[in-house]
Amino acid sequence: MSKTQQMSSEQIAQRRKGLRRTIAILVVIALAFYLFSFAQILLIK
Amino acid sequence: MSHAATHDHHDDHHGAPKNFFTRWCMSTNHKDIGTLYLVFALTMFFIGGSFAMVIRAELFKPGLQLVQPYFFNEMTTMHALVMIFGAIMPAFVGLGNWMIPLMVGAPDMALPRMNNLSFWILPFAFTLLLSTLFMAGGGPAGGWTMYPPLALQTDSLAYVVFAIHLMGISSIMGAINIIATILNMRAPGMDLLKMPVFVWSWLITAFLLIAVMPVLAGAVTMLLTDKYFGTNFFNPGGGGDPVLYQHIFWFFGHPEVYIMILPAFGIISEIVPTFARKPIFGYKAMVFAIASIAFLSFIVWAHHMFAVGLPMGAEIFFMYATMLIAVPTGVKVFNWVATMWGGSMTFETPMLFAVAFIILFTIGGFSGLMLALVPADFQYHDTYFVVAHFHYVLVTGALFAIIASTYYWLPKWTGRMYSEFWGKVHFWNSVIWVNVLFFPQHFLGLAGMPRRIPDYNVAFANFNMISSIGGFLFGASQLIFLGVLIHCAFFSKKKAADRAWEGAKGLEWTVPSPAPYHTFEVPPVINDDELAHGHVND
Numbered sequence: 001m002s003k004t005q006q007m008s009s010e011q012i013a014q015r016r017k018g019l020r021r022t023i024a025i026l027v028v029i030a031l032a033f034y035l036f037s038f039a040q041i042l043l044i045k
Numbered sequence: 046m047s048h049a050a051t052h053d054h055h056d057d058h059h060g061a062p063k064n065f066f067t068r069w070c071m072s073t074n075h076k077d078i079g080t081l082y083l084v085f086a087l088t089m090f091f092i093g094g095s096f097a098m099v100i101r102a103e104l105f106k107p108g109l110q111l112v113q114p115y116f117f118n119e120m121t122t123m124h125a126l127v128m129i130f131g132a133i134m135p136a137f138v139g140l141g142n143w144m145i146p147l148m149v150g151a152p153d154m155a156l157p158r159m160n161n162l163s164f165w166i167l168p169f170a171f172t173l174l175l176s177t178l179f180m181a182g183g184g185p186a187g188g189w190t191m192y193p194p195l196a197l198q199t200d201s202l203a204y205v206v207f208a209i210h211l212m213g214i215s216s217i218m219g220a221i222n223i224i225a226t227i228l229n230m231r232a233p234g235m236d237l238l239k240m241p242v243f244v245w246s247w248l249i250t251a252f253l254l255i256a257v258m259p260v261l262a263g264a265v266t267m268l269l270t271d272k273y274f275g276t277n278f279f280n281p282g283g284g285g286d287p288v289l290y291q292h293i294f295w296f297f298g299h300p301e302v303y304i305m306i307l308p309a310f311g312i313i314s315e316i317v318p319t320f321a322r323k324p325i326f327g328y329k330a331m332v333f334a335i336a337s338i339a340f341l342s343f344i345v346w347a348h349h350m351f352a353v354g355l356p357m358g359a360e361i362f363f364m365y366a367t368m369l370i371a372v373p374t375g376v377k378v379f380n381w382v383a384t385m386w387g388g389s390m391t392f393e394t395p396m397l398f399a400v401a402f403i404i405l406f407t408i409g410g411f412s413g414l415m416l417a418l419v420p421a422d423f424q425y426h427d428t429y430f431v432v433a434h435f436h437y438v439l440v441t442g443a444l445f446a447i448i449a450s451t452y453y454w455l456p457k458w459t460g461r462m463y464s465e466f467w468g469k470v471h472f473w474n475s476v477i478w479v480n481v482l483f484f485p486q487h488f489l490g491l492a493g494m495p496r497r498i499p500d501y502n503v504a505f506a507n508f509n510m511i512s513s514i515g516g517f518l519f520g521a522s523q524l525i526f527l528g529v530l531i532h533c534a535f536f537s538k539k540k541a542a543d544r545a546w547e548g549a550k551g552l553e554w555t556v557p558s559p560a561p562y563h564t565f566e567v568p569p570v571i572n573d574d575e576l577a578h579g580h581v582n583d
Contacts, residue, residue, distance in 0.1 A: 004567040005233060018229045019155055026221045030255050037263025037293050041278060041285075044292055 061562045070165070073157035075142045076560060080458070081164050082139025083451075087527075089131030089171065094520050096124035101482075101516035107503045117499035118186035119178060125189035129305070130212045131171050133439065136447045137308040138163075138219050141247045144454065145223065147553040147560065148241045150232025150569045155225035163219040170211035177201035188497060190298070191265070193279040193290050197272045206265045213258040220254035223247055232552075234571030238332075238581050241551055242325060245332045246311025249339045253300045253307070256343075261297040264290060288353050295346040303342040305439065307335055309406075309446030310377055313399050315551075316453050317381050318577060320396035321388030322548035327380045328578045334373035334380075341370045351419050352426045360419045367417035371410065378407055393546075394468035398449035401476050402442060409437030412487065427497075430490025436483045445475075448526065455533055456541030460559030463533035471529060474522035481515030550577040
């Protein structure tokens with residue numbers, strides 16, 4: 001059976017910051033690809 | 046939460062909520078949401094399967110016997126849309142939701158409420174999509190690829206486009222959740238190169254989803270504006286070109302098929318080592334191969350367009366790039382076989398489906414390699430050879446992997462063992478009838494039978510009849526699967542151990558069976574010997 005380990009407040013705060021940064025980057029990537037699909041029309045013509 | 050170190054006390058939300066609506070409609074629990082996705086996917090599988098039964102019934106004999114041509118075309122279109130977006134993709138998301146937090150030692154997904162929203166969008170979107178079948182002008186009937194100008198003639202296009210936008214939003218949010226969970230919520234000590242291959246496969250698939258679902262949204266938005274708002278993206282009269290739609294659609298469409306197979310590769314990489322009682326051969330190569338396949342999937346899209354009149358240089362590039370994908374895929378197949386080599390093997394139902402996957406998916410891969418050759422594809426394009434290819438990789442590929450993983454993890458989810466006898470009956474029926482259904486379609490395509498037709502030349506009659514018989518019996522044998530699931534969930538008396546399979550390794554097997562509502566509320570200590578890949582970097 002696995003034992004458990006404690007996480008400090010600093011580790012939790014780091015997790016929260018990393019999470020927000022990850023989500024921000026991914027949302028930007030999704031939006032960029034949506035706009036890219038329109039730009040693709042211009043690029044291929 | 047600013048005061049909190051994690052601590053192990055009983056919260057007021059200990060255990061599942063008693064209220065049905067709260068538990069199932071307002072869930073923030075990855076296990077319950079995983080179950081919702083899986084039940085939804087199973088339901089959609091039978092709906093999409095019933096559409097296939099209509100198709101195979103009409104094609105049983107030459108001539109138009111049972112349905113009107115427009116309805117037949119609605120069936121082919123909806124069969125694909127339902128199976129791709131309603132069955133296969135949500136099933137993989139459900140498996141990811143259930144297993145990823147358990148496998149990395151996280152208490153739940155990173156964004157539990159968005160997880161719930163991602164799921165509940167889907168029943169709404171599919172109700173909308175399927176309701177178009179009952180509308181005055183009928184549902185979409187121009188093929189799931191919705192090429193203009195034909196797709197623009199669909200009276201219910203607005204509803205179809207809205208439904209697809211909703212499905213895309215669900216997938217994008219789900220993918221963001223998965224990446225955020227895997228990158229930020231692993232238990233300390235669970236390094237990336239110690240994660241199960243299934244988790245790696247979902248990490249990479251999630252990036253594909255975020256990249257390409259917005260492109261599909263763009264493509265169908267342009268269809269919408271061309272029909273209703275006077276744009277001319279795909280109208281030559283206004284300066285546009287229908288081929289532009291094909292480029293945008295397939296830029297989504299090709300990564301989409303890899304989205305549907307990469308998690309399957311991850312599943313096989315979990316099951317084979319367990320039943321061979323040997324670690325996966327070449328863990329790093331397996332991860333690298335998945336990443337290579339994902340990268341290459343972005344630069345091959347025009348192999349779906351070899352017959353539209355592309356410049357020869359483009360056709361040659363896409364041909365070579367497509368053939369190149371066979372290399373990392375072949376590495377994976379060899380590594381699964383090498384994992385079994387010298388192993389101490391047993392063949393319970395999950396392993397039977399996994400071995401069938403390896404053999405039959407490879408057959409699908411061979412027909413794919415044939416299609417990659419431009420001059421050969423001029424012959425095969427839009428024939429049943431293509432239908433045979435993608436059904437081999439999707440049915441005996443993705444679907445068999447989903448079924449294998451369901452048998453594999455069912456003891457963990459329900460705490461009970463399924464009936465091994467009926468599992469094997471399901472397996473043998475599935476494997477035999479699926480080949481009766483799809484193998485003759487290679488010959489039909491080579492003989493020249495086109496796709497998407499409700500009636501055909503009498504020369505194609507015999508193989509169509511064989512294929513239809515295979516279809517009816519394959520469809521019927523999935524009812525055995527339904528019976529196995531219901532029996533296991535509600536009636537089975539055989540309790541499952543925490544480590545349900547002797548050779549199984551990984552964090553998910555350290556929690557009780559059935560898995561408690563909350564797991565790893567406090568992160569586990571990671572013991573490298575207990576992991577399947579704890580010593581990769583030694």
